[in-house]
Amino acid sequence: MTHALPHSEPCALVTETLAAAVAAAREAGQRVTPVTIAGRPAWVKIALEKRLILRLQKGPAPRLLREETAMLRAMAARGLAVPEIIGAGDDWLITSDTGPTLAALLADRPEAPDLPRAFAAAGRALARMHRAGCAHGRPHLRDVCWDTAQGRACFIDLERAASLSAGMSGFTRDLLIFVFAYYSVRPQPGPQPLLDEFGEAYRQAAPAGIWGAAGLRARRWRWLGPLSRPLRWHERRFKPHRRFKEYAAIPLTLRHFDDG
Ligand SMILES: Nc1ncnc2c1ncn2[C@@H]1O[C@H](COP(=O)(O)OP(=O)(O)O)[C@@H](O)[C@H]1O
Ligand SMILES: [Mg+2]
Known part of the structure; x- marks a missing residue:
């Protein structure tokens, strides 16, 4: 089942748990996937970089995602405007939806x-x-x-x-x-x-x-x-x-x- 976010982003996958959201995002095969977890809009980012050129330029995707997670935590601790981390693992990160870009x-x-x-x-x-x-x-x-x-x-x-x-x-x-x-x-x-x-x-x-x-x-x-x-x-x-x-x-x- 899909559910539209209140803005023009793609339709969100509806799940009940973080694990189900990560599994659904992996299944979708995209790096960044909108999801709704127990009624709450969120985004799952998976360490996935198919393009060799970007892997060479930026480094391994899982490491980059862990660095991004640490940076989000550090900026949140300074009271800066970043999304809340709903959950994070070795190669995935779920953040709260912070509205349209x-x-x-x-x-x-x-x-x-x-x-x-x-x-x-x-x-x-x-x-x-x-x-x-x-x-x-x-x-x-x-x-x-x-x-x-x-x-x-x-x-x-x-x-x-x-x-x-x-x-x-x-x-x-x-x-x-x-x-x-x-x-x-x-x-x-x-x-x-x-x-x-x-x-x-x-x-x-x-x-x-x-x-x-x-x-x-x-x-x-x-x-x-x-x-x-x-x-x-x-x-x-x-x-x-x-x-x-x-x-x-x-x-x-x-x-x-x-x-x-
Ligand atoms: N927490 C969030 N709130 C709202 N939109 C988000 C959020 N995370 C990701 N998005 C949407 O997904 C897009 C891609 O996510 P982003 O983290 O910028 O990954 P990329 O490295 O692929 O640019 C963003 O441009 C935005 O449209
Ligand atoms: Mg981006």
Whole structure:
């Protein structure tokens, strides 16, 4: 039997116990599977990486998942916005559902009235993470959830690059990746009220100087803009169906911090 989550994620497998949820996820053969365990929406992540290139790049999947579990625990202990661990084993992890991702919201409900609140919440949550000396490492819009029940943004997918003792380069990298991920979904110049919500909330709550340092870093990479022109042309011409327009996002990201 399947059951739809309150957002546009795939249908969840319904189970009663953690063991049954893990077994069902293994059966589904996916790395990440939505489940409902005794009525509670959750996600099972299995250490499964079929692509050799990613195994070579990132290392063995079970080790990565155990590191992610430890990172979730450490960040939760610091009071940061991460999902609750419902259960974890040697090669599996079950986390509580923390709502739709910002990427899903932008794609499915671009006019949703709570989107500005979700982006502001993401800015505050990232600032809080940085104030605690931690960095997410890759806060793509697919890895930031809008937890409507609690009115907060929540970070998931704390893989390899997450850090409990990050420095300025980790903080600025988080900002650049978030802004880049936004533009790869909305590759348009001009005012971006959602990013403004994010940026204002971040600057109000973050340690001073990080936003400005991200701007300096973006300016140092300016040369990438013209260099990526052929790639942008290729993306427009041959990949119009792609959901994330990453080459188009490069110059927009590099310019974004100019006015902030
Ligand atoms: N706790 C959670 N709450 C809400 N959505 C989740 C959660 N965990 C995973 N997801 C969904 O599953 C997707 C993939 O999970 P993620 O941990 O990011 O794995 P991957 O390493 O494959 O990117 C996320 O982008 C999100 O849509
Ligand atoms: Mg992810």
